[in-house]
Amino acid sequence: MTTSNITRPSREFYTRDTVDVAKDLLGKIIVRRIGKTVLCGMITETEAYRHEDDPASHAYRGMTERNKAMFGEVGRAYVYFTYGMHYCVNVVARNKYRKAGAVLIRSLEPQSGIKTMMENRGIHNIENLANGPAKLTCALNITKQHYGEDFVTSKSLYIINGIDIKQKIIAGPRIGIRKGTEKMWNFRISA
Numbered sequence: 001m002t003t004s005n006i007t008r009p010s011r012e013f014y015t016r017d018t019v020d021v022a023k024d025l026l027g028k029i030i031v032r033r034i035g036k037t038v039l040c041g042m043i044t045e046t047e048a049y050r051h052e053d054d055p056a057s058h059a060y061r062g063m064t065e066r067n068k069a070m071f072g073e074v075g076r077a078y079v080y081f082t083y084g085m086h087y088c089v090n091v092v093a094r095n096k097y098r099k100a101g102a103v104l105i106r107s108l109e110p111q112s113g114i115k116t117m118m119e120n121r122g123i124h125n126i127e128n129l130a131n132g133p134a135k136l137t138c139a140l141n142i143t144k145q146h147y148g149e150d151f152v153t154s155k156s157l158y159i160i161n162g163i164d165i166k167q168k169i170i171a172g173p174r175i176g177i178r179k180g181t182e183k184m185w186n187f188r189i190s191a
Helices: 018-025 114-121 133-139
Strands: 029-034 037-049 077-082 086-092 102-112 157-160 169-172 186-189
Touching: 018 037, 018 102, 029 102, 037 114, 037 133, 086 133, 102 114, 102 133, 102 186, 114 133
Parallel strands: none
Antiparallel strands: 029 037, 029 157, 037 102, 037 186, 077 086, 086 102, 169 186
């Protein structure tokens, strides 16, 4: 896949309500370049995490060393380690009325570099290749070194415009949380 002439969402795209950005990221393509190898996939599931109105958010109790990216410049990567074994990748997004916010990228439909993604995961099943937040970071080889990476300008990790799927969005409760469960801030593309 050639990604050099394809447009990226601007900084302003991420300077909006976190929930709106979570919906609008569906159908976009996340690209990971490793040397000459291009790994990419269409974003098929996201979750919004805001700040003071969201007890499930890492930012809810204020800024820490771990979550400081959520309070920083929009359009940057917030990568965290979870369960002592997995990375998850978020893109910082919030409007001017919020101090923090990020969108968790939960699932991808692999499009390019699939063989390398399978090698990274140690599997040969494309259906399970990137259908979870830890699976997709492993497939794309996204680690803590990408914390703060700028999706708007980076040459190694970025998001490009894909297809418009607004009519196919399903909203539901976020996965794996105990607080803020009433918020329907998990978004995915319907089959």
